Amino acid sequence: MSDPQFLLALDQGTSSSRSIVFDQHGHVVAMAQREFRQIFPRPGWVEHDPQEIWTSQLATAREALERAQLEAGDLAGLGITNQRETTLVWNRSTGEPVYNAIVWQDRRAEPVCATLRERGLAGTVRDKTGLIIDAYFSATKLQWILDHVPGARAAAERGELAFGTVDTWLTWRLTGGRVHATDVSNASRTMLFNLRTNQWDEELLALLGIPREVLPEVHPSSHLYGHTDAALLGGAVAVGGIAGDQQSALFGQACFRAGMAKNTYGTGCFMLMHTGSHFHTSANGLITTSAARPDAKPEYALEGSVFIGGAVVQWLRDGLRAISGSSAVQGLAESVPDSGGVMFVPAFTGLGAPYWKPEARGAIVGLSRGTTVAHIARAALESIAFQSAALLQAMSRDAAAAPAPCGDTPALAGVEELRVDGGACVNDLLMQFQADLLGIPVLRPRVTETTALGAAYLAGLSCGVYRSLEELATHWQTERTFHPTMPRERAAELMQSWEHAVAQATL
Numbered sequence: 056m057s058d059p060q061f062l063l064a065l066d067q068g069t070s071s072s073r074s075i076v077f078d079q080h081g082h083v084v085a086m087a088q089r090e091f092r093q094i095f096p097r098p099g100w101v102e103h104d105p106q107e108i109w110t111s112q113l114a115t116a117r118e119a120l121e122r123a124q125l126e127a128g129d130l131a132g133l134g135i136t137n138q139r140e141t142t143l144v145w146n147r148s149t150g151e152p153v154y155n156a157i158v159w160q161d162r163r164a165e166p167v168c169a170t171l172r173e174r175g176l177a178g179t180v181r182d183k184t185g186l187i188i189d190a191y192f193s194a195t196k197l198q199w200i201l202d203h204v205p206g207a208r209a210a211a212e213r214g215e216l217a218f219g220t221v222d223t224w225l226t227w228r229l230t231g232g233r234v235h236a237t238d239v240s241n242a243s244r245t246m247l248f249n250l251r252t253n254q255w256d257e258e259l260l261a262l263l264g265i266p267r268e269v270l271p272e273v274h275p276s277s278h279l280y281g282h283t284d285a286a287l288l289g290g291a292v293a294v295g296g297i298a299g300d301q302q303s304a305l306f307g308q309a310c311f312r313a314g315m316a317k318n319t320y321g322t323g324c325f326m327l328m329h330t331g332s333h334f335h336t337s338a339n340g341l342i343t344t345s346a347a348r349p350d351a352k353p354e355y356a357l358e359g360s361v362f363i364g365g366a367v368v369q370w371l372r373d374g375l376r377a378i379s380g381s382s383a384v385q386g387l388a389e390s391v392p393d394s395g396g397v398m399f400v401p402a403f404t405g406l407g408a409p410y411w412k413p414e415a416r417g418a419i420v421g422l423s424r425g426t427t428v429a430h431i432a433r434a435a436l437e438s439i440a441f442q443s444a445a446l447l448q449a450m451s452r453d454a455a456a457a458p459a460p461c462g463d464t465p466a467l468a469g470v471e472e473l474r475v476d477g478g479a480c481v482n483d484l485l486m487q488f489q490a491d492l493l494g495i496p497v498l499r500p501r502v503t504e505t506t507a508l509g510a511a512y513l514a515g516l517s518c519g520v521y522r523s524l525e526e527l528a529t530h531w532q533t534e535r536t537f538h539p540t541m542p543r544e545r546a547a548e549l550m551q552s553w554e555h556a557v558a559q560a561t562l
Contacts, residue, residue: 061129061130061131062076062077062079062130062515063077063120063130063132063292064133064508064510065115065116065225066137066506066507067108068300069159071088071089072089072091072108074088074112074118075511076123077507077511081512081531084125086504087119092104094155099162099163100161102156103158104155108221116133117288132515135222135225135510136298136303138158140196141159141220142197142218144200144216144218145216154200164198165190167190167195167198179258181336183258184246184247184249185344186246192244197245198265212268214268220245220299229283229284230282230283230294231284238275239275240276240298247260247270250344276297276348277295277349277350277514281294282294295517296513297510298510298513302345302347303507304319304476305317305329306509306512307476307506307507309530310329316472316474317473318446318447318473320443321365323364327344327357329346331354340359340449341358342357342358344358349516359449362405363401364442364477364479365478366401367436367438391430396423398420398421398434399417400415400419400438401417401438406561410445414561419431421552436482436488444550445554471495472496476499476504480503481503490537491539493539494543496536496539497536498535498537500531501533
């Protein structure tokens with residue numbers, strides 16, 4: 056009997072849990088998905104039931120194996136990828152959560168963050184963690200639970216409670232409470248992990264009043280974390296890989312070297328550029344994060360997020376009622392040769408990187424008597440590419456300014472191509488316009504389930520399915536390449552018009 060070559064990826068997201076079985080070539084064999092409740096106790100508060108996260112994820116794992124007609128013994132291992140920053144605390148003895156999971160979108164800890172900023176601590180936090188001080192990250196969510204759940208802080212100080220992001224919670228449950236661990240990519244999103252020392256930072260723990268006893272162990276992303284309880288999947292399966300969703304997508308896109316970048320086009324857009332083994336903080340509105348690491352060697356990435364990406368198409372459908380379904384936007388946009396001078400800044404919830412303008416609001420500028428709904432639809436679609444282009448330009452400026460270890464030449468070259476995934480990357484008009492704005496090829500892979508694929512690859516490395524990153528790189532295949540056709544002068548003019556429109560949205 057040959058060694059098992061199939062890999063199971065648990066993809067735990069914000070609105071649903073998915074499981075995908077891959078073969079050793081990275082092809083999807085079977086998939087299952089289940090949605091779960093979104094809980095909104097107050098305005099600005101977003102929670103999940105930790106037990107629903109667990110039960111939905113386990114159910115999809117079992118269902119995916121059944122659809123693939125495989126058993127636990129056919130799996131070489133499983134990998135976990137997850138919604139990042141979402142914060143859970145549970146009792147080590149009973150496994151019972153002390154409170155609901157506080158989701159990454161939750162803003163209840165903003166007053167604490169404002170106080171930290173007022174105390175002048177932004178530089179300290181950025182220098183240690185690569186992050187800005189924001190309620191987005193896990194640290195102040197954890198502090199809130201310890202301060203507001205009766206008895207939680209005292210129990211934490213006695214070592215009775217465990218903290219984790221979603222990956223840690225799933226690993227704990229999968230291993231029957233034997234493993235309390237996370238990987239570097241998730242740890243780097245807590246605002247408690249020092250990217251320079253690759254350890255939990257004692258100064259930040261003291262600053263936020265977080266007992267060291269609640270924290271998980273931190274390992275490389277590709278690592279044998281433990282084995283699942285045999286009763287869960289019909290046999291013990293090695294947990295061999297963990298990475299936060301965006302770092303997992305970077306890995307699944309085979310962006311293993313400095314200067315390689317990917318953009319995920321979902322409800323929002325997340326762009327990551329691998330920056331190699333040297334920690335750099337951004338001077339252009341980006342954050343520094345740990346890349347998914349196949350071993351103990353430090354690897355980093357610059358990250359920028361667009362709050363409203365594909366969601367602008369949903370607004371055209373549900374708000375403006377300009378289209379009957381999201382798939383109709385390309386046809387409507389293609390019915391005109393260009394946007395007719397219209398610029399659409401979809402700042403419905405402010406602007407993220409590289410602008411960081413929470414007060415910004417949506418704006419449509421450049422309207423004339425000749426403007427039609429088709430022009431607005433095209434401008435809306437193009438806004439996704441404009442925002443992503445602004446991110447990549449910021450990354451390029453950071454890369455050009457980054458010193459090499461010897462200090463005499465830049466450590467990073469410019470980005471030569473952009474690899475794309477996510478639901479909106481199927482839109483050919485958008486991808487071509489993206490290539491035109493950037494002046495570099497945009498590559499769409501054959502397998503677009505890159506987030507789950509990254510987790511499978513990480514598990515496959517630790518479990519012996521793959522020998523090296525070089526082997527994994529040969530698995531990555533292009534479905535279509537979009538080459539830039541627009542003159543660079545015209546692209547620069549359009550970006551200048553975009554920046555002018557952004558200025559109008561932030562007045």
